[in-house]
Amino acid sequence: MLVTRSLGSKIVIQLVVTLMALPFLLPLVAMVQGSLGGRGLGNYVKVWETGVLPTYLLNSVLISVFAILIVYACTMLAAFGFSKLRIAGKEIWFWALLLALTMPEAVLLTPLFVTASTFDMYNQLVAVILPVAALQIPFTTLLARNFYDGIPSEIMDAARVDGANIWQVFWRVVLPLTRPIAAAIVVLTLIAAWNAYLLPMLMLNDPGRQVLTLLPSYFVSQYTNDQTGVLAAAVIAAVPMLVAYLALQKYFERGLAAGALK
Known part of the structure:
Protein backbone atom coordinates (compact mmCIF):
# COMPACT_ATOMS: atom_id res chain seq x y z
CA MET A 1 0.00 0.00 0.00
CA LEU A 2 1.36 3.43 -0.97
CA VAL A 3 1.64 5.96 1.82
CA THR A 4 1.92 9.69 1.13
CA ARG A 5 3.55 11.81 3.78
CA SER A 6 3.74 15.31 2.28
CA LEU A 7 0.74 17.62 2.46
CA GLY A 8 1.10 18.52 -1.22
CA SER A 9 0.87 14.89 -2.31
CA LYS A 10 -2.22 14.33 -0.20
CA ILE A 11 -3.92 17.41 -1.67
CA VAL A 12 -3.14 16.33 -5.23
CA ILE A 13 -4.40 12.79 -4.62
CA GLN A 14 -7.58 14.13 -2.99
CA LEU A 15 -8.24 16.44 -5.94
CA VAL A 16 -7.70 13.62 -8.45
CA VAL A 17 -10.00 11.26 -6.53
CA THR A 18 -12.66 13.97 -6.24
CA LEU A 19 -12.54 14.72 -9.96
CA MET A 20 -12.84 11.00 -10.72
CA ALA A 21 -15.86 10.67 -8.45
CA LEU A 22 -17.76 13.70 -9.75
CA PRO A 23 -19.04 12.09 -13.00
CA PHE A 24 -20.63 9.36 -10.88
CA LEU A 25 -21.89 11.56 -8.04
CA LEU A 26 -23.52 14.31 -10.08
CA PRO A 27 -26.15 12.05 -11.72
CA LEU A 28 -27.01 10.63 -8.29
CA VAL A 29 -27.44 14.11 -6.85
CA ALA A 30 -29.60 15.12 -9.82
CA MET A 31 -31.70 11.98 -9.38
CA VAL A 32 -32.37 12.71 -5.70
CA GLN A 33 -33.15 16.37 -6.39
CA GLY A 34 -35.50 15.43 -9.21
CA SER A 35 -37.27 12.89 -7.02
CA LEU A 36 -38.11 15.68 -4.55
CA GLY A 37 -39.51 18.02 -7.19
CA GLY A 38 -43.13 19.13 -6.96
CA ARG A 39 -44.63 17.20 -4.06
CA GLY A 40 -41.31 16.58 -2.26
CA LEU A 41 -41.48 13.44 -0.14
CA GLY A 42 -44.99 12.98 -1.45
CA ASN A 43 -43.42 11.51 -4.58
CA TYR A 44 -42.15 8.60 -2.50
CA VAL A 45 -45.59 8.20 -0.96
CA LYS A 46 -46.96 8.07 -4.50
CA VAL A 47 -44.59 5.22 -5.34
CA TRP A 48 -45.71 3.31 -2.25
CA GLU A 49 -49.38 3.88 -3.07
CA THR A 50 -49.00 2.02 -6.34
CA GLY A 51 -49.16 -1.16 -4.24
CA VAL A 52 -46.54 -2.96 -6.34
CA LEU A 53 -43.46 -1.95 -4.36
CA PRO A 54 -43.53 -4.89 -1.87
CA THR A 55 -43.98 -7.40 -4.71
CA TYR A 56 -41.22 -5.91 -6.84
CA LEU A 57 -38.92 -5.73 -3.82
CA LEU A 58 -39.55 -9.35 -2.87
CA ASN A 59 -38.87 -10.54 -6.42
CA SER A 60 -35.60 -8.58 -6.54
CA VAL A 61 -34.53 -10.06 -3.21
CA LEU A 62 -35.34 -13.61 -4.34
CA ILE A 63 -33.45 -13.21 -7.61
CA SER A 64 -30.43 -11.72 -5.82
CA VAL A 65 -30.31 -14.34 -3.05
CA PHE A 66 -30.59 -17.35 -5.33
CA ALA A 67 -28.15 -15.89 -7.86
CA ILE A 68 -25.62 -15.32 -5.07
CA LEU A 69 -26.02 -18.88 -3.80
CA ILE A 70 -25.55 -20.36 -7.28
CA VAL A 71 -22.56 -18.18 -8.14
CA TYR A 72 -20.89 -18.78 -4.77
CA ALA A 73 -21.26 -22.56 -4.93
CA CYS A 74 -20.18 -22.90 -8.55
CA THR A 75 -17.34 -20.40 -8.24
CA MET A 76 -15.79 -21.90 -5.13
CA LEU A 77 -15.91 -25.44 -6.49
CA ALA A 78 -14.68 -24.49 -9.96
CA ALA A 79 -11.87 -22.26 -8.70
CA PHE A 80 -10.73 -24.97 -6.28
CA GLY A 81 -10.58 -27.49 -9.08
CA PHE A 82 -8.77 -25.17 -11.50
CA SER A 83 -6.25 -24.09 -8.86
CA LYS A 84 -5.55 -27.11 -6.66
CA LEU A 85 -6.65 -30.30 -8.42
CA ARG A 86 -4.94 -32.22 -11.18
CA ILE A 87 -7.51 -32.31 -13.96
CA ALA A 88 -6.70 -33.29 -17.52
CA GLY A 89 -6.94 -30.28 -19.81
CA LYS A 90 -8.05 -27.94 -17.05
CA GLU A 91 -6.33 -24.93 -18.62
CA ILE A 92 -8.26 -25.48 -21.83
CA TRP A 93 -11.52 -25.61 -19.90
CA PHE A 94 -10.51 -22.55 -17.88
CA TRP A 95 -9.83 -20.44 -20.94
CA ALA A 96 -13.01 -21.72 -22.56
CA LEU A 97 -14.86 -20.46 -19.48
CA LEU A 98 -13.16 -17.08 -19.77
CA LEU A 99 -14.32 -16.78 -23.37
CA ALA A 100 -17.79 -16.28 -21.93
CA LEU A 101 -16.59 -12.89 -20.66
CA THR A 102 -16.52 -11.67 -24.26
CA MET A 103 -20.23 -12.34 -24.76
CA PRO A 104 -22.39 -9.22 -24.17
CA GLU A 105 -25.70 -9.78 -22.46
CA ALA A 106 -27.69 -8.19 -25.30
CA VAL A 107 -26.41 -10.79 -27.80
CA LEU A 108 -27.68 -13.61 -25.56
CA LEU A 109 -31.21 -12.28 -25.09
CA THR A 110 -32.74 -14.04 -28.10
CA PRO A 111 -31.31 -17.54 -27.39
CA LEU A 112 -32.14 -17.13 -23.68
CA PHE A 113 -35.72 -16.21 -24.54
CA VAL A 114 -36.07 -19.22 -26.84
CA THR A 115 -34.60 -21.51 -24.19
CA ALA A 116 -36.88 -20.14 -21.46
CA SER A 117 -39.94 -20.59 -23.68
CA THR A 118 -38.90 -24.12 -24.68
CA PHE A 119 -38.50 -25.26 -21.09
CA ASP A 120 -41.63 -23.44 -19.88
CA MET A 121 -39.67 -21.01 -17.70
CA TYR A 122 -41.01 -17.81 -19.24
CA ASN A 123 -42.55 -15.50 -16.63
CA GLN A 124 -40.72 -17.43 -13.89
CA LEU A 125 -37.99 -15.91 -11.72
CA VAL A 126 -35.70 -18.81 -12.59
CA ALA A 127 -35.55 -17.46 -16.16
CA VAL A 128 -33.68 -14.46 -14.75
CA ILE A 129 -31.80 -16.15 -11.90
CA LEU A 130 -29.97 -18.72 -14.02
CA PRO A 131 -28.72 -16.34 -16.77
CA VAL A 132 -27.67 -13.68 -14.25
CA ARG A 145 -8.75 -18.97 -8.75
CA ASN A 146 -6.14 -16.27 -8.26
CA PHE A 147 -7.05 -16.21 -4.59
CA TYR A 148 -6.80 -19.99 -4.28
CA ASP A 149 -3.37 -19.87 -5.94
CA GLY A 150 -2.18 -17.83 -2.97
CA ILE A 151 -3.19 -20.54 -0.47
CA PRO A 152 -0.18 -22.80 0.23
CA SER A 153 -0.65 -26.33 -1.03
CA GLU A 154 1.22 -27.56 2.05
CA ILE A 155 -1.91 -26.90 4.10
CA MET A 156 -3.84 -29.33 1.93
CA ASP A 157 -1.03 -31.88 2.01
CA ALA A 158 -0.98 -31.77 5.83
CA ALA A 159 -4.73 -32.37 5.94
CA ARG A 160 -4.42 -35.32 3.54
CA VAL A 161 -1.69 -36.82 5.73
CA ASP A 162 -4.07 -36.56 8.70
CA GLY A 163 -6.57 -38.69 6.78
CA ALA A 164 -8.90 -36.08 5.28
CA ASN A 165 -10.35 -36.78 1.84
CA ILE A 166 -10.47 -34.12 -0.86
CA TRP A 167 -13.98 -32.97 0.07
CA GLN A 168 -13.02 -32.57 3.73
CA VAL A 169 -9.91 -30.64 2.71
CA PHE A 170 -12.05 -28.27 0.65
CA TRP A 171 -14.85 -27.87 3.20
CA ARG A 172 -12.91 -27.72 6.46
CA VAL A 173 -9.48 -26.40 5.47
CA VAL A 174 -9.61 -24.33 2.28
CA LEU A 175 -13.11 -22.83 2.28
CA PRO A 176 -12.78 -21.06 5.68
CA LEU A 177 -9.74 -19.22 4.26
CA THR A 178 -11.73 -17.75 1.36
CA ARG A 179 -13.87 -15.25 3.28
CA PRO A 180 -12.28 -12.14 1.71
CA ILE A 181 -12.86 -13.30 -1.86
CA ALA A 182 -16.28 -14.63 -0.89
CA ALA A 183 -17.32 -11.13 0.17
CA ALA A 184 -16.17 -9.75 -3.20
CA ILE A 185 -18.13 -12.46 -5.03
CA VAL A 186 -21.26 -11.75 -2.98
CA VAL A 187 -21.11 -8.00 -3.66
CA LEU A 188 -20.38 -8.37 -7.38
CA THR A 189 -23.22 -10.85 -7.83
CA LEU A 190 -25.58 -8.75 -5.74
CA ILE A 191 -24.89 -5.70 -7.89
CA ALA A 192 -25.43 -7.65 -11.11
CA ALA A 193 -28.59 -9.40 -9.92
CA TRP A 194 -30.16 -6.36 -8.27
CA ASN A 195 -29.45 -4.05 -11.22
CA ALA A 196 -30.52 -6.53 -13.90
CA TYR A 197 -32.84 -4.77 -16.32
CA LEU A 198 -32.82 -6.33 -19.78
CA LEU A 199 -33.40 -9.89 -18.61
CA PRO A 200 -36.33 -9.11 -16.26
CA MET A 201 -37.88 -6.83 -18.89
CA LEU A 202 -37.71 -9.65 -21.47
CA MET A 203 -38.50 -12.66 -19.29
CA LEU A 204 -41.02 -11.32 -16.76
CA ASN A 205 -44.18 -10.07 -18.39
CA ASP A 206 -46.46 -10.85 -15.45
CA PRO A 207 -46.77 -7.76 -13.16
CA GLY A 208 -46.60 -10.06 -10.15
CA ARG A 209 -43.16 -11.30 -11.25
CA GLN A 210 -41.44 -8.03 -12.07
CA VAL A 211 -38.53 -6.55 -10.15
CA LEU A 212 -37.52 -3.26 -8.59
CA THR A 213 -35.47 -2.04 -11.55
CA LEU A 214 -38.67 -2.07 -13.62
CA LEU A 215 -40.53 0.08 -11.09
CA PRO A 216 -39.69 3.41 -12.82
CA SER A 217 -41.43 2.20 -15.98
CA TYR A 218 -44.64 2.02 -13.93
CA PHE A 219 -44.87 5.81 -14.25
CA VAL A 220 -44.27 5.92 -18.00
CA SER A 221 -46.87 4.86 -20.51
CA GLN A 222 -48.33 5.96 -23.83
CA TYR A 223 -50.26 8.79 -22.17
CA THR A 224 -48.26 9.61 -19.04
CA ASN A 225 -44.68 10.52 -18.26
CA ASP A 226 -44.35 11.22 -14.53
CA GLN A 227 -40.65 11.99 -14.18
CA THR A 228 -40.81 12.71 -10.45
CA GLY A 229 -42.33 9.27 -9.94
CA VAL A 230 -39.67 7.71 -12.16
CA LEU A 231 -36.85 9.34 -10.19
CA ALA A 232 -38.40 8.52 -6.81
CA ALA A 233 -38.74 4.89 -7.87
CA ALA A 234 -35.11 4.90 -9.07
CA VAL A 235 -33.93 6.22 -5.70
CA ILE A 236 -35.90 3.54 -3.87
CA ALA A 237 -34.37 0.87 -6.11
CA ALA A 238 -30.84 2.18 -5.47
CA VAL A 239 -31.01 2.54 -1.68
CA PRO A 240 -30.83 -1.21 -0.74
CA MET A 241 -27.81 -1.66 -3.02
CA LEU A 242 -26.07 1.36 -1.50
CA VAL A 243 -26.66 0.08 2.03
CA ALA A 244 -25.43 -3.41 1.15
CA TYR A 245 -22.25 -2.07 -0.46
CA LEU A 246 -21.44 0.20 2.47
CA ALA A 247 -21.94 -2.70 4.88
CA LEU A 248 -19.59 -4.99 2.92
CA GLN A 249 -17.21 -2.38 1.54
CA LYS A 250 -14.21 -3.34 3.66
CA TYR A 251 -14.48 -7.04 2.82
CA PHE A 252 -15.26 -6.34 -0.82
CA GLU A 253 -12.16 -4.19 -1.38
CA ARG A 254 -9.93 -6.65 0.49
CA GLY A 255 -11.26 -9.62 -1.46
CA LEU A 256 -11.09 -7.85 -4.80
CA ALA A 257 -7.47 -6.89 -4.21
CA ALA A 258 -6.59 -10.40 -3.05
CA GLY A 259 -8.33 -12.00 -6.03
CA ALA A 260 -6.71 -9.68 -8.54
CA LEU A 261 -3.15 -10.54 -7.51
CA LYS A 262 -1.32 -13.84 -7.19
Missing part, protein backbone atom coordinates in the same frame (compact mmCIF):
# COMPACT_ATOMS: atom_id res chain seq x y z
CA ALA A 133 -25.72 -16.29 -12.29
CA ALA A 134 -24.18 -17.81 -15.42
CA LEU A 135 -22.97 -14.42 -16.64
CA GLN A 136 -21.17 -13.79 -13.34
CA ILE A 137 -19.45 -17.15 -12.90
CA PRO A 138 -16.57 -16.67 -15.43
CA PHE A 139 -15.32 -13.46 -13.82
CA THR A 140 -15.82 -14.60 -10.23
CA THR A 141 -14.03 -17.87 -11.04
CA LEU A 142 -11.09 -15.90 -12.39
CA LEU A 143 -10.90 -13.87 -9.18
CA ALA A 144 -11.35 -16.88 -6.92
Whole structure:
Protein backbone atom coordinates (compact mmCIF):
# COMPACT_ATOMS: atom_id res chain seq x y z
CA MET A 1 0.00 0.00 0.00
CA LEU A 2 1.36 3.43 -0.97
CA VAL A 3 1.64 5.96 1.82
CA THR A 4 1.92 9.69 1.13
CA ARG A 5 3.55 11.81 3.78
CA SER A 6 3.74 15.31 2.28
CA LEU A 7 0.74 17.62 2.46
CA GLY A 8 1.10 18.52 -1.22
CA SER A 9 0.87 14.89 -2.31
CA LYS A 10 -2.22 14.33 -0.20
CA ILE A 11 -3.92 17.41 -1.67
CA VAL A 12 -3.14 16.33 -5.23
CA ILE A 13 -4.40 12.79 -4.62
CA GLN A 14 -7.58 14.13 -2.99
CA LEU A 15 -8.24 16.44 -5.94
CA VAL A 16 -7.70 13.62 -8.45
CA VAL A 17 -10.00 11.26 -6.53
CA THR A 18 -12.66 13.97 -6.24
CA LEU A 19 -12.54 14.72 -9.96
CA MET A 20 -12.84 11.00 -10.72
CA ALA A 21 -15.86 10.67 -8.45
CA LEU A 22 -17.76 13.70 -9.75
CA PRO A 23 -19.04 12.09 -13.00
CA PHE A 24 -20.63 9.36 -10.88
CA LEU A 25 -21.89 11.56 -8.04
CA LEU A 26 -23.52 14.31 -10.08
CA PRO A 27 -26.15 12.05 -11.72
CA LEU A 28 -27.01 10.63 -8.29
CA VAL A 29 -27.44 14.11 -6.85
CA ALA A 30 -29.60 15.12 -9.82
CA MET A 31 -31.70 11.98 -9.38
CA VAL A 32 -32.37 12.71 -5.70
CA GLN A 33 -33.15 16.37 -6.39
CA GLY A 34 -35.50 15.43 -9.21
CA SER A 35 -37.27 12.89 -7.02
CA LEU A 36 -38.11 15.68 -4.55
CA GLY A 37 -39.51 18.02 -7.19
CA GLY A 38 -43.13 19.13 -6.96
CA ARG A 39 -44.63 17.20 -4.06
CA GLY A 40 -41.31 16.58 -2.26
CA LEU A 41 -41.48 13.44 -0.14
CA GLY A 42 -44.99 12.98 -1.45
CA ASN A 43 -43.42 11.51 -4.58
CA TYR A 44 -42.15 8.60 -2.50
CA VAL A 45 -45.59 8.20 -0.96
CA LYS A 46 -46.96 8.07 -4.50
CA VAL A 47 -44.59 5.22 -5.34
CA TRP A 48 -45.71 3.31 -2.25
CA GLU A 49 -49.38 3.88 -3.07
CA THR A 50 -49.00 2.02 -6.34
CA GLY A 51 -49.16 -1.16 -4.24
CA VAL A 52 -46.54 -2.96 -6.34
CA LEU A 53 -43.46 -1.95 -4.36
CA PRO A 54 -43.53 -4.89 -1.87
CA THR A 55 -43.98 -7.40 -4.71
CA TYR A 56 -41.22 -5.91 -6.84
CA LEU A 57 -38.92 -5.73 -3.82
CA LEU A 58 -39.55 -9.35 -2.87
CA ASN A 59 -38.87 -10.54 -6.42
CA SER A 60 -35.60 -8.58 -6.54
CA VAL A 61 -34.53 -10.06 -3.21
CA LEU A 62 -35.34 -13.61 -4.34
CA ILE A 63 -33.45 -13.21 -7.61
CA SER A 64 -30.43 -11.72 -5.82
CA VAL A 65 -30.31 -14.34 -3.05
CA PHE A 66 -30.59 -17.35 -5.33
CA ALA A 67 -28.15 -15.89 -7.86
CA ILE A 68 -25.62 -15.32 -5.07
CA LEU A 69 -26.02 -18.88 -3.80
CA ILE A 70 -25.55 -20.36 -7.28
CA VAL A 71 -22.56 -18.18 -8.14
CA TYR A 72 -20.89 -18.78 -4.77
CA ALA A 73 -21.26 -22.56 -4.93
CA CYS A 74 -20.18 -22.90 -8.55
CA THR A 75 -17.34 -20.40 -8.24
CA MET A 76 -15.79 -21.90 -5.13
CA LEU A 77 -15.91 -25.44 -6.49
CA ALA A 78 -14.68 -24.49 -9.96
CA ALA A 79 -11.87 -22.26 -8.70
CA PHE A 80 -10.73 -24.97 -6.28
CA GLY A 81 -10.58 -27.49 -9.08
CA PHE A 82 -8.77 -25.17 -11.50
CA SER A 83 -6.25 -24.09 -8.86
CA LYS A 84 -5.55 -27.11 -6.66
CA LEU A 85 -6.65 -30.30 -8.42
CA ARG A 86 -4.94 -32.22 -11.18
CA ILE A 87 -7.51 -32.31 -13.96
CA ALA A 88 -6.70 -33.29 -17.52
CA GLY A 89 -6.94 -30.28 -19.81
CA LYS A 90 -8.05 -27.94 -17.05
CA GLU A 91 -6.33 -24.93 -18.62
CA ILE A 92 -8.26 -25.48 -21.83
CA TRP A 93 -11.52 -25.61 -19.90
CA PHE A 94 -10.51 -22.55 -17.88
CA TRP A 95 -9.83 -20.44 -20.94
CA ALA A 96 -13.01 -21.72 -22.56
CA LEU A 97 -14.86 -20.46 -19.48
CA LEU A 98 -13.16 -17.08 -19.77
CA LEU A 99 -14.32 -16.78 -23.37
CA ALA A 100 -17.79 -16.28 -21.93
CA LEU A 101 -16.59 -12.89 -20.66
CA THR A 102 -16.52 -11.67 -24.26
CA MET A 103 -20.23 -12.34 -24.76
CA PRO A 104 -22.39 -9.22 -24.17
CA GLU A 105 -25.70 -9.78 -22.46
CA ALA A 106 -27.69 -8.19 -25.30
CA VAL A 107 -26.41 -10.79 -27.80
CA LEU A 108 -27.68 -13.61 -25.56
CA LEU A 109 -31.21 -12.28 -25.09
CA THR A 110 -32.74 -14.04 -28.10
CA PRO A 111 -31.31 -17.54 -27.39
CA LEU A 112 -32.14 -17.13 -23.68
CA PHE A 113 -35.72 -16.21 -24.54
CA VAL A 114 -36.07 -19.22 -26.84
CA THR A 115 -34.60 -21.51 -24.19
CA ALA A 116 -36.88 -20.14 -21.46
CA SER A 117 -39.94 -20.59 -23.68
CA THR A 118 -38.90 -24.12 -24.68
CA PHE A 119 -38.50 -25.26 -21.09
CA ASP A 120 -41.63 -23.44 -19.88
CA MET A 121 -39.67 -21.01 -17.70
CA TYR A 122 -41.01 -17.81 -19.24
CA ASN A 123 -42.55 -15.50 -16.63
CA GLN A 124 -40.72 -17.43 -13.89
CA LEU A 125 -37.99 -15.91 -11.72
CA VAL A 126 -35.70 -18.81 -12.59
CA ALA A 127 -35.55 -17.46 -16.16
CA VAL A 128 -33.68 -14.46 -14.75
CA ILE A 129 -31.80 -16.15 -11.90
CA LEU A 130 -29.97 -18.72 -14.02
CA PRO A 131 -28.72 -16.34 -16.77
CA VAL A 132 -27.67 -13.68 -14.25
CA ALA A 133 -25.72 -16.29 -12.29
CA ALA A 134 -24.18 -17.81 -15.42
CA LEU A 135 -22.97 -14.42 -16.64
CA GLN A 136 -21.17 -13.79 -13.34
CA ILE A 137 -19.45 -17.15 -12.90
CA PRO A 138 -16.57 -16.67 -15.43
CA PHE A 139 -15.32 -13.46 -13.82
CA THR A 140 -15.82 -14.60 -10.23
CA THR A 141 -14.03 -17.87 -11.04
CA LEU A 142 -11.09 -15.90 -12.39
CA LEU A 143 -10.90 -13.87 -9.18
CA ALA A 144 -11.35 -16.88 -6.92
CA ARG A 145 -8.75 -18.97 -8.75
CA ASN A 146 -6.14 -16.27 -8.26
CA PHE A 147 -7.05 -16.21 -4.59
CA TYR A 148 -6.80 -19.99 -4.28
CA ASP A 149 -3.37 -19.87 -5.94
CA GLY A 150 -2.18 -17.83 -2.97
CA ILE A 151 -3.19 -20.54 -0.47
CA PRO A 152 -0.18 -22.80 0.23
CA SER A 153 -0.65 -26.33 -1.03
CA GLU A 154 1.22 -27.56 2.05
CA ILE A 155 -1.91 -26.90 4.10
CA MET A 156 -3.84 -29.33 1.93
CA ASP A 157 -1.03 -31.88 2.01
CA ALA A 158 -0.98 -31.77 5.83
CA ALA A 159 -4.73 -32.37 5.94
CA ARG A 160 -4.42 -35.32 3.54
CA VAL A 161 -1.69 -36.82 5.73
CA ASP A 162 -4.07 -36.56 8.70
CA GLY A 163 -6.57 -38.69 6.78
CA ALA A 164 -8.90 -36.08 5.28
CA ASN A 165 -10.35 -36.78 1.84
CA ILE A 166 -10.47 -34.12 -0.86
CA TRP A 167 -13.98 -32.97 0.07
CA GLN A 168 -13.02 -32.57 3.73
CA VAL A 169 -9.91 -30.64 2.71
CA PHE A 170 -12.05 -28.27 0.65
CA TRP A 171 -14.85 -27.87 3.20
CA ARG A 172 -12.91 -27.72 6.46
CA VAL A 173 -9.48 -26.40 5.47
CA VAL A 174 -9.61 -24.33 2.28
CA LEU A 175 -13.11 -22.83 2.28
CA PRO A 176 -12.78 -21.06 5.68
CA LEU A 177 -9.74 -19.22 4.26
CA THR A 178 -11.73 -17.75 1.36
CA ARG A 179 -13.87 -15.25 3.28
CA PRO A 180 -12.28 -12.14 1.71
CA ILE A 181 -12.86 -13.30 -1.86
CA ALA A 182 -16.28 -14.63 -0.89
CA ALA A 183 -17.32 -11.13 0.17
CA ALA A 184 -16.17 -9.75 -3.20
CA ILE A 185 -18.13 -12.46 -5.03
CA VAL A 186 -21.26 -11.75 -2.98
CA VAL A 187 -21.11 -8.00 -3.66
CA LEU A 188 -20.38 -8.37 -7.38
CA THR A 189 -23.22 -10.85 -7.83
CA LEU A 190 -25.58 -8.75 -5.74
CA ILE A 191 -24.89 -5.70 -7.89
CA ALA A 192 -25.43 -7.65 -11.11
CA ALA A 193 -28.59 -9.40 -9.92
CA TRP A 194 -30.16 -6.36 -8.27
CA ASN A 195 -29.45 -4.05 -11.22
CA ALA A 196 -30.52 -6.53 -13.90
CA TYR A 197 -32.84 -4.77 -16.32
CA LEU A 198 -32.82 -6.33 -19.78
CA LEU A 199 -33.40 -9.89 -18.61
CA PRO A 200 -36.33 -9.11 -16.26
CA MET A 201 -37.88 -6.83 -18.89
CA LEU A 202 -37.71 -9.65 -21.47
CA MET A 203 -38.50 -12.66 -19.29
CA LEU A 204 -41.02 -11.32 -16.76
CA ASN A 205 -44.18 -10.07 -18.39
CA ASP A 206 -46.46 -10.85 -15.45
CA PRO A 207 -46.77 -7.76 -13.16
CA GLY A 208 -46.60 -10.06 -10.15
CA ARG A 209 -43.16 -11.30 -11.25
CA GLN A 210 -41.44 -8.03 -12.07
CA VAL A 211 -38.53 -6.55 -10.15
CA LEU A 212 -37.52 -3.26 -8.59
CA THR A 213 -35.47 -2.04 -11.55
CA LEU A 214 -38.67 -2.07 -13.62
CA LEU A 215 -40.53 0.08 -11.09
CA PRO A 216 -39.69 3.41 -12.82
CA SER A 217 -41.43 2.20 -15.98
CA TYR A 218 -44.64 2.02 -13.93
CA PHE A 219 -44.87 5.81 -14.25
CA VAL A 220 -44.27 5.92 -18.00
CA SER A 221 -46.87 4.86 -20.51
CA GLN A 222 -48.33 5.96 -23.83
CA TYR A 223 -50.26 8.79 -22.17
CA THR A 224 -48.26 9.61 -19.04
CA ASN A 225 -44.68 10.52 -18.26
CA ASP A 226 -44.35 11.22 -14.53
CA GLN A 227 -40.65 11.99 -14.18
CA THR A 228 -40.81 12.71 -10.45
CA GLY A 229 -42.33 9.27 -9.94
CA VAL A 230 -39.67 7.71 -12.16
CA LEU A 231 -36.85 9.34 -10.19
CA ALA A 232 -38.40 8.52 -6.81
CA ALA A 233 -38.74 4.89 -7.87
CA ALA A 234 -35.11 4.90 -9.07
CA VAL A 235 -33.93 6.22 -5.70
CA ILE A 236 -35.90 3.54 -3.87
CA ALA A 237 -34.37 0.87 -6.11
CA ALA A 238 -30.84 2.18 -5.47
CA VAL A 239 -31.01 2.54 -1.68
CA PRO A 240 -30.83 -1.21 -0.74
CA MET A 241 -27.81 -1.66 -3.02
CA LEU A 242 -26.07 1.36 -1.50
CA VAL A 243 -26.66 0.08 2.03
CA ALA A 244 -25.43 -3.41 1.15
CA TYR A 245 -22.25 -2.07 -0.46
CA LEU A 246 -21.44 0.20 2.47
CA ALA A 247 -21.94 -2.70 4.88
CA LEU A 248 -19.59 -4.99 2.92
CA GLN A 249 -17.21 -2.38 1.54
CA LYS A 250 -14.21 -3.34 3.66
CA TYR A 251 -14.48 -7.04 2.82
CA PHE A 252 -15.26 -6.34 -0.82
CA GLU A 253 -12.16 -4.19 -1.38
CA ARG A 254 -9.93 -6.65 0.49
CA GLY A 255 -11.26 -9.62 -1.46
CA LEU A 256 -11.09 -7.85 -4.80
CA ALA A 257 -7.47 -6.89 -4.21
CA ALA A 258 -6.59 -10.40 -3.05
CA GLY A 259 -8.33 -12.00 -6.03
CA ALA A 260 -6.71 -9.68 -8.54
CA LEU A 261 -3.15 -10.54 -7.51
CA LYS A 262 -1.32 -13.84 -7.19
